[in-house]
């Protein structure tokens with residue numbers, strides 16, 4: 389008799405899976421793409437066929453602001469003009485310059 393092993397494939401993705409960048413709008417998953425070190429959130433979004441609006445693409449205007457839900461998108465030492473302490477506290481990140489560090493979930497809308 390074969391021993392049919394029932395694995396727990398339903399458990400949320402963790403450890404063994406390669407990191408993924410996911411884009412949500414509220415509870416709705418808009419798209420996801422494998423994490424590519426060094427790529428910005430906007431570049432990841434393009435891969436995932438999700439549109440994050442951009443304008444200046446240099447961290448100034450805030451058009452690309454998203455909300456970090458999970459994971460890490462490290463901030464530059466000096467905040468770019470498009471962010472301030474309050475926004476950062478609300479988990480705002482700028483898609484055009486923000487580079488995820490592994491698995492992240494972002495809501496493509498700004499926090500406020």
Ligand code: FES
Pocket residue numbers: 441442443444445446447448449450451452453470482483484485
């Ligand atoms: S596009 Fe202007 S801050 Fe990102």
